[in-house]
Amino acid sequence: MRSQLERYSQRLEELNFLLSREDIMKDMTQFMSLSKEHADVSAVSAPFERWKQRCADKEEAQSILEENSSLSSDTQNSDSNEMFEMAKEEIAAADVELEQLEAQLQRMLLPKDPDDIRPAYLEIRAGTGGDESALFASDLLRMYSRYSERMGWRVEMMSESQSELGGYREVVIRIEGTNVYGRLKFESGGHRVQRVPTTETQGRIHTSMCTVAVLPEPDEAVAVQINPADLRIDTFRASGAGGQHINKTDSAVRVTHLPTGIVAECQDDRSQHRNKARALQVLSARLQEKERSERAAKEAATRKGLIGSGDRSERIRTYNFPQGRLTDHRINLTLYKLTYIMEGDMEEVITALEHARQAEQLEELEVGGLYK
Secondary structure, eight states, X not given: OHHHHHHHHHHHHHHHHHHHSGGGGGOHHHHHHHHHHHHHHHHHHHHHHHHHHHHHHHHHXXXXXXXXXXXXXXXXXXXXXXXXXXXXXXXXXXXXXXXXXXXXXXXXXXXXOGGGGSOEEEEEEEOTTXXXXXXXXHHHHHHHHHHHHHHTXXXXXXXXXXOTTSOEEEEEEEEESTTHHHHHGGGOEEEEEXXXXXXXXXXXXXXXXXXXXEEEOOOTTTOOOOOGGGEEEEEEOOOSSSHHHHHHSXXXXXXEETTTTXXXXXOSSSOHHHHHHHHHHHHHHHHHHHHHHHHHHHHHTTOOOSSOOOOTTSEEEEEETTTTEEEETTTTEEESOHHXXXXXXXXXXXXXXXXXXXXXXXXXXXXXXXXX
């Protein structure tokens, strides 16, 4: 592990030199690429340099202890005793910080999913529970939209199918920003709600379900290749809000991938051409996710992950409104702040899931210490 970190330090020196050259600004593509790498490498090098500094501080303090121990009782005085106590305190403080820095650096060196930095498509579908499930789908859409606002992300509606009471039978949004998929990828799965529906006259608590799927937007360079002959493209009249034009022309597009039966549609734009392009993007993301899920299923055959497979049929979370409680069943996390979470305050939940996954990876890799 230490050799990996030393390579980061060496690369930082190389990047500092490259970025200091006068001719680098002539190629903005290269400049931006090197600048991004510099930021990534610096994020690792900085705590490593701090780790090395604290190691040196600890060694110096240990030398003071050894020198003081070698003195006879006759030569020891108040100054040496004070230095002895200060050295002990310095060693204790260094040990605490070194442990924290080592844990931080281990997490930073864990293998990263290249899709983490990608924008994402977030799909919410009503499940069991009828109208109440559709209303909960609307609440989930609001929760994720509010969280996106907090993160400074941009949300774009791709397609929606509204229910009679104002909820959603299905809704798909695209979220663009920094590390969107990396932050939201553990949201895929079954979301259960327990509450008294607005349509309930006797005050009984009902249980309903929605499913959420989070798909990374494919990188065009590595996107799944789709044979046009495998597609069926249908146009139809869009439903919902959008003015006279959107309701009176066949601007909505539905694309079906015949070999798999996977369907994607988009009706949010006035332009049929743009709706088709967006629907193809969603279809590509779903096909890529299908491949990802198949790979995950093979891995799960030999090892069951703590976070789970992300399959939509897997119940991952319960939202209990009467108790104001959210429970994530994968990591046994319970929070009594449901009102705030539904308003987009999801940071504690998402961070806990990330830390659980990092702990899994550390256990799998059996990462060596910095002293090795």
